[in-house]
Each structure stands twice: as C-alpha cells, then as structure tokens.
Amino acid sequence: MITHIKLFAVALKNLFEKPWTVRWPEERRDYGPAPRGFIVNDKSKCISCQLCEAVCPAKAIKFHLEEDGKRYPGIDWGRCILCGYCVDACPTGSLQHTAHIEITWDSLDTYKKPKEMTPGSVAADVGDKSLV
Structure with missing residues (x-):
C-alpha cells in the first residue's frame, strides 16, 4: 500500500513539470558549444596514414582509393558511435567533428565515401531548446 502511495505521489509531481521531449524537427535541442557531431575530412591535410x-x-572507417591516387577514409554511419577516437588519432587534424549532430538518412545505405565527407557538405542545426 505504501508503494502505491509513493508511485501516485511521483506521478502527481511529474504531472505539473514541463515535458522533457521536443517536437523535432520544428524544435531542436541546444547541445552546447562543443558537440561531437558528423565527421568530415579535409583531404588537403590527410596523409592516408590509416590511424583512424x-x-x-x-x-566504421574504411579507406578507398580516390582519383588522385591516394587513399581517404569513408565512414559507415550505421556503425559509427561518434566516440571521436578517429579525430583524436589523426596526426594532421584532417578529420574534424562538426556541430551537425542530428543525423538522419532516407535509405539504409549509410556509408559515406570520402568525396561525400568534405567540410563544406554539412551544415549545423541550430538549437532553440536547452538540454536542461
């Protein structure tokens, strides 16, 4: 009986709190100044060391031979966990996180080849809701 009263008290307390969810994509969360988002590769800095x-x-990273004769990384976003180890391991800083964190796909082919990972190919989503 005491358990039921405690559960009812929690439910009553939460009834008057604002919702934790947002109406995406009309509303977007603000994730702060340094989110780990979509990873892009600046080919001019890449030395094809394959440390990433x-x-x-x-x-999630596989290297492909491009037209200029060098190998560049491509990322399978179906596998990527956005841990940032590849960005940290890159000795030249060619791999970078962007502020674009809300990644959606319209097909099951989530692999992005090196030519689709340029810094200019991704725009950041601006948030209007605080995380807390």
Missing part, C-alpha cells in the same frame, strides 16, 4: 581506421572501435 586502426583506432575505430566500431570498425
């Missing part, structure tokens, strides 16, 4: 592929715990 070696440290990826999800095995």
